[in-house]
Amino acid sequence: MNLTLPNRRDSIKTLAALGAAAASPLSFAQKAITVGVIYVGARDDFGYNQAHAEAAAMLKSMPGVKLVEEENVPETAAVQRSMSGMVAQDGAELLFPTSFGYFSPHVQTVAKKFPNARFAHCGGLWTDKDPKNSGSFFGYIDECQYLNGVIAGHMSKSKKIGFIAAKPIPQVLRNINAFTMGARSVDPSITTNVIFTGDWSMPVREAEATNSMADQGVDVFTMHVDGPKVIVETAAKRGKMVCGYHASQAKLAPNAYLTGAEWNWITAYTEFLTAARTGKPHPNFVRGGLKEGFVKTSPYGSMVTEAAKKQADGVKAQMVAGSFDIFKGPLKDNKGATLIPAGKAFKQTDLELEKMNYLVEGVKGSV
């Protein structure tokens, strides 16, 4: 625009750049970076969004990182505007759009518009057709749901455990199946009741589902919805036990909370951040489980028995060592058909597992 007349703002920018350049050889601090995080719900939802917000807060405390956040952003043109705004108005170079529905088409669209910004999306399946400056990360939280199941299997007296789920999609089915298999590894007579509420945040239906399962004799609950708060509180009020999900809900019901499957997103966040700050290529497909530190379990509640802890810790050690497969043959679905023949096992990284469309033996319900 104005090549000849430097205005005051430009001079300030130049001075700032000089200052930054002068400072860099003197310190080992990495270059300053603005990181944007976008949440689909409230940051303090005791669930999915809180798990991300906790990692974002850790990023914020790192030297040289400036954090910009936006919550309650729907999966519409609004998220495209928010991402664009973070890049154009705030100068963000690395973005974490954290809701699954943000990826297609929103991240794909915006990433093309801003080739110099990096987009790290949570949950999506990045393929090489997608922009190279976008990427997806996710964790194998079914490992923690398996461990939830082991604890639930020990603690349940009625041998009926409950799973309240949003939608019958692969990620959710994988958790239901892992939870059930964990419990049935303790006692094969255990069955899991499943209720699908239909959407990610349906507090009224979640409460109804909890009550109706409690009436049917379910005594340990877990869930896969965005905010487990209502289920945890309702189950505790009914005198039942719960295994948490997404983040720790122990504070909400200290006397009912056995353990929980939690995200540990800071691992993935740090990987993307380091790549961005050191100018390395943007990681496009990032996955990890307990072993990689992508997920963690909540500390055991005081009521959890020693036998339960011992078995769960044993399986966990095997998972961390990489010697434990959850989905291995012989495995049947809940209609009796063979899913995986004996002798065959899927590794967690197997993309086949990301297409899961069945419920395993022991689950009462249908997809």
Added chain:
Amino acid sequence: MTGNEPDPMRSFFLPIGAIAVALLLFGLIVSFAGVNPVEVWVLLFMGAFGDAFSWQNTLQRSAPLMLTALCVALPARAGLIVIGGEGALVLGGLACAAAAQLPLLPTSLIGTVVVCAAGAAAGALWISLAGALRQYQGVNETISSLLLAYVAIGLFNHLVEGPLRDPSSLNKPSTLPLDDGLLISTLGGFDVHWGFVIGVIACLAAGLWLRLTPSGFAVRVVGGNPRAAQLVGLPATRLVLLACALGGAAAGLAGAIEVAAVHTNANAALIAGYGYTGILVAFMARHNPLAVIPVAILFGGFDAAGSLLQRRLGLPDASVLLLQGIAFVLILASEALRDTDWKAVFSQLTRLRHTAPRTQGDRP
């Protein structure tokens, strides 16, 4: 419809004054939270209308609101309070995505027009249903349209997760995507899609229809006094259904545009509450289609500004909802001042000040 056209000065200054008071109150509230209100006001303005980026941001966000507001405003002129525009919107989006799978559909502008028309038709049918239930069965249209919106969302989810599901949409059930040739592009060089222009045109057309055409006038008469309208021989039921169909078509079109310009397929993200925000927009515009345009832009501005406010000051999302709520209540409350005789009020005030009650000091 008493026949007195609203005084344009008041129509303009009352809402502006209400928004100014809302901003003042909002500043007061954020100052309790330890945030500098001046900084908040500056950011609100910058985020909504501060530069080219903000303007595009605002206009883009306002696009669907104009059409969903028409879904409330048009039936309102015929005397109906319809609040189920969300249902028409999601079914419009679904119809658009379904029509896009028709064989032999040209993947060009003609195809785009066809899929958008399918969306408009679905919306028109849905809101007409609420109108028909009222005219023929005496069912309250406010309740029925709201309940029909839930039915529409249920139907939408059932079809998107069932018969119309793209088998490769694993964790986000969606219909098959629209062919690239059917998608609605952005206005050349701008980051705003054509849906904005369509929304403006629809509002202008609706405004002209109500003002200039016999059928538009007849709808207003029916809305003003249905008995009188029937006495003079106007086909009230047909006119009510027409207003409902046109309103529903607008919301259905909004859904179709969301699919064709933003989502590229129909999925649950379409259920984002545009239909409900449209109710606020229509009421603030006093059901005047021409006033819908600036009010929708104002709401788009609130959204855009809220986005910046969150990022710069770390205020929760609820703070902008608070501002919107205060503004909405004040604008509705300011209606009470519309018929106030300001001259009388001022003269009374001056009389009090001069403590000369006896003299008839009123100027002619």
